[in-house]
Amino acid sequence: MIKRWLEQYASPFALGKMGIMGMNRRNISYISRYNPRRLYPLVDNKLKTKEIALNAGVTVPDLIGVIEFQHQVSHLWEMVKDWPGFCIKPAKGSGGKGIVVIVNHDRQSFVKPSGKAETIGDLERHVSNILAGLFSLGGKPDVALIEALINFDDVFDGFSYEGVPDTRVIVFKGFPVMAMMRLSTDASDGKANLHQGAVGVGLDINTGRAIRAVQFNLPIRYHPDTGRDLLELKVPYWEQLLSLSSSCYEMSGLGYIGTDMVLDKQKGPMLLELNARPGLAIQTANGAGLVPRLRKIERLGKKITLTPEERVAFSRKEFASEVES
Known part of the structure; x- marks a missing residue:
């Protein structure tokens, strides 16, 4: 994505003058220097991240169940039958791969945010693919997490399409340094993944207000599906959300991380996951x-x-939008 920006908008000199960080600098100067490799399993595995978060008193989505072995796949129905909606995700997945969200079901048809219905057999096959490592880092065998749905705050109505908006904060040595909100679209299939077509909204680190929005690396003003003015976005509970992201430094021991959080209507800010190699x-x-x-x-x-x-x-x-340095 940074490469495309370079090709379309600026010379290497101009990007350097803007302080844009590239992949090599990120990997050498920050990730390898400030993130001990022995701690990677804590954030590369969503189940372990959930465990350390709960031990630290950090709110996370409710865990309905875990499927570790193929013979447990047939138990999926028993796990989810009393939950109106749920999410299936690989513990070691990345970039939103392998995540299936079910918003409601009638015990026979399981409806995704797009309106497409799946059967329990479809979901079982998906879980089997997760166990086989189809979506995991390096293709290694994985486990499937089944989590409760997040009831996102009404303040975000119209800003996201068929998906839960989340907030990414880059934290360096415990300091929140840059933030954005990721909003799902029809193109991203209801997932907050920028590479798949989600909208990224840059946020003022001081106020949580939108300062800029992009889709497919190009500036936009209005949500492509809902028409909502993206520059009207302001994240509530902003100081609490930043404090949560900052506390992930002590919780994980990692010096350079991406913290992904959501705002639940009942539970307030909660941690979705941590990323030891956050994108640029x-x-x-x-x-x-x-x-x-x-x-x-x-x-x-x-x-x-x-x-x-x-x-x-x-x-x-120091990093408020009007105090760029």
Whole structure:
């Protein structure tokens, strides 16, 4: 995505001047330097992430069940029959691959957000594919998580199409440095995946207000399916959401992470997952580069004793949209 932006909008010199971070710098200067490899399993496996989050007192979606072995696949119906909606996802999947969302069922037809219906046999085959590693990192055998649906806040009505909007915050050494909201579309099949056609909305780190929106790497103003003005978007409970993202630094031990969160109508901000190798498209959504912000944090020194709340206050002041550096 950054490459496409380079080809369409700017020369390498201009991108460097904007502080845009590329893949090599991200991998060498930040991921390999600040993320100990021994901790990767904590975030590469959604079940382990859920466990460390619960131990840290962080709210996560309810876990209905786990299917680890093929002989358990036939138990799927017993797991989900009393849940009006649910989500099936691979524990080690990435980029939204292998996730199936069911919004309602009549015990025979299981309806996806698009309106397409699946049978229990279809869902069992999907779970078998998850176990075989079809969607996992490196194609390794996996386990399937069945989670309760998120009842997303009405404040986002019209901003997302057939899917739950989520907020990605890049956290460096415990400081939230850049944020965006990912909104599903018809093109993305109800998933908040920018590569599949979801909309990315850059957010002011100080207020949670929209500052820019893109789809397929191109600036847009209105949601392609609902027509909603994307620049009207403002994320409520913003300070609480930033504090949650900041606390993931202590929770995971990783210095450079992407935190994916949602806003549930009853439970408020909750953590979906963590990413030890967050993508770079957040820069496109914000129209700003990560490098100046990361360098500002590095200049604070190696030993930082601030609390998550103090780190959030620092970021809101230093990285507000009107205070670009």
